Each structure stands twice: as structure tokens, then as C-alpha cells.
Amino acid sequence: MRKVLFRLLFCLPAAALLVPGQASAQGAFNMGMLTNTLSQGGSTQSEGVRARTSSVFRSMARAPRSGAVNRAAxxxxxxxxxxxxxxxQFVARLRRVDPTSAADLQRTFARRDVVAEVGGAMRPVGLNPNNVADAMAMYLVAAYYGVRGSVDSKPSDYKAVSAQLARAVSAAPGFASASDALKQEIAESMLVQAVLVDQAIQAAQKQPSAMPAVKAAIAKGARAAFGFDVTRMQLGPNGLS
Known part of the structure; x- marks a missing residue:
């Protein structure tokens, strides 16, 4: 599997995901919309989601590489x-801080099932959209590369981070008893934000003056969602450290 598969994965919604009318008509991204949306991070998640993602961060450091994985969790x-x-709800929470961006996303969500499209591309490369660890890995790997101005991730990156997160989620309090609905909310929030990160970086690569703001927005969003600074982390065969 080549990294181009994952580039293709995030290109599925393409420009139309972010600015449906403007992008198709003008071939341009609304960079203000992208950066504002990305920087919200935890603000576009419910309290239940934020509580679970922050507990995963605490568990990441404690869970040994030999730790058991609770598939049900x-x-x-x-x-x-x-x-x-x-x-x-994603749109409603975003509307509180950025009504224009929220309206753009609402139009897109009304026209297409973004999560289903991303899930359809995940499965052939061994990732499951109905797996919280896989979905979190999609976002965190996108954010890791995004704060470095890149979309050059590899399938092995996602597999390593997913394995790490699976152990962390299994060790985190609250996941074993979490409802399917809450876990679905967590996963789908991660997948939507992963798409936004990748699209923002691809847009900024064509508009380099926007890149510093996009990188900062991605870092702020990841910190709000998970509680750590992705700019200081390293990504290797054992995941993020």
C-alpha cells in the first residue's frame, strides 16, 4: 500500500466538502473557514467526547505495548x-463560534454522507470506520503531518497509532461502558476533522502564505481535543510519543 492511497482517501470529499458553491465555481478554498474550523477542536465535540479523548491521552503513556485490547471497548x-x-450537533457547536463555516458544512452534510465515503476508502486498506481507535488514528496522524505542512502519511503510520490507541482506549476508564452512540460520536468527529485537516493542508500548499495559520489551527485543535501538543511528538513504529 502506497501513501497515495491515503491521499486519495482524504481527497474523496474534495473541495466540495468545504465550500460547496464557491469551491466548485472558483476552484478556491475559503481559508478563513478552514482555519477557524480546525482551531475549534474540542469546541466542536460534546462534553462526553472531550472527556473520553482526554482520558485516552492519559492512558497512552501508561498502557504498555503488550497491553490487552478490549475489542468491545x-x-x-x-x-x-x-x-x-x-x-x-457538529454544525450547531461550530455555529456558536463561526456561523459562516457552520453553514458551509451544513450544506455539505445535507448533500452527502461524508463519513460513509471515508469509511468506504478505509476498509480496503485494513481500517474500520466503526473502530474508535482507527478513527482517532486517522485524525491524529493527519494532525501530526498537518502541523508539519505535509500530507505524506503512510498506511503503517495509521496502523501503528491505531494499535497504540486501541491499548489506550482499553485502559481508559469509561470506554468499556460507553454506549454505541457515544463511541460513534467520537469516531465520526475524528473522521470529519481528519478530512478537514488534510484539505486545509492541500489548500495551503497552493497558498503558502496561509500555511502558518493552518498549522497553528491544527495544533490548537488537537490540543483542545486531546490535551497534548502534536508539534512536539514523534511518530514511529510504536505510534506517537
């Missing part, structure tokens, strides 16, 4: 009704 049965609610 990291997987869930998806619901179309829950997905629709998740997208509506």
Missing part, C-alpha cells in the same frame, strides 16, 4: 440516525 454498531444527529 473500541468498536460500535453504527446508526444512521445517530450519524445524522452527530453531523447536526
Amino acid at each position: 473500541i468498536t460500535y454498531r453504527p446508526s444512521t440516525a445517530v450519524r445524522q444527529r452527530n453531523m447536526q
Whole structure:
């Protein structure tokens, strides 16, 4: 599997995901919308999601590489009704801080099932959109490369971080008893934000003056969601450290 597969994965929603009318008509991204959305991080998540992601960060340092994985804690049965609610709530929380960006995303979510599109590209390369660890890995790897101005991730990066997160989620309090709906909210929030990160970096590569703001927004969002500084982390065969 080549890194181009993952570049293709995030290109699925393409420009239309972010600025449906403007992007297709003008071939340009609304960089203000991208940076504002990315920087929100935890603000676009419910309190339940923020509590779980912050507990994962604390567990990452404690969970040994030989730690057991609780498959029931990291997987869930998806619901179309829950997905629709998740997208509506994502937009509603974003609207509090950036009404324009929220309106752009709302139009997109009304026209297409972004999570299903991303999930369809994840499965052929061994990742499961109904796995919280896989979904978190999608976001964190995108953020890791994003703060470095790159989209050159490799499939092995996602596999390593997912394995690390699976152990952390299994050790984190609250996941074993979490409902399918909450785990679906966590996973889908991660997948949407991963797409936004990748699209922002690709846009900034064509508009270099925007790159510093995009990198800063990604770092701020990851810190808000997980509680750590992704700019200071290293990514290797054992995940993030």
C-alpha cells in the first residue's frame, strides 16, 4: 500500500466538502473557514467526547505495548440516525463560534454522507470506520503531518497509532461502558476533522502564505481535543510519543 492511497482517501470529499458553491465555481478554498474550523477542536465535540479523548491521552503513556485490547471497548454498531444527529450537533457547536463555516458544512452534510465515503476508502486498506481507535488514528496522524505542512502519511503510520490507541482506549476508564452512540460520536468527529485537516493542508500548499495559520489551527485543535501538543511528538513504529 502506497501513501497515495491515503491521499486519495482524504481527497474523496474534495473541495466540495468545504465550500460547496464557491469551491466548485472558483476552484478556491475559503481559508478563513478552514482555519477557524480546525482551531475549534474540542469546541466542536460534546462534553462526553472531550472527556473520553482526554482520558485516552492519559492512558497512552501508561498502557504498555503488550497491553490487552478490549475489542468491545473500541468498536460500535453504527446508526444512521445517530450519524445524522452527530453531523447536526457538529454544525450547531461550530455555529456558536463561526456561523459562516457552520453553514458551509451544513450544506455539505445535507448533500452527502461524508463519513460513509471515508469509511468506504478505509476498509480496503485494513481500517474500520466503526473502530474508535482507527478513527482517532486517522485524525491524529493527519494532525501530526498537518502541523508539519505535509500530507505524506503512510498506511503503517495509521496502523501503528491505531494499535497504540486501541491499548489506550482499553485502559481508559469509561470506554468499556460507553454506549454505541457515544463511541460513534467520537469516531465520526475524528473522521470529519481528519478530512478537514488534510484539505486545509492541500489548500495551503497552493497558498503558502496561509500555511502558518493552518498549522497553528491544527495544533490548537488537537490540543483542545486531546490535551497534548502534536508539534512536539514523534511518530514511529510504536505510534506517537
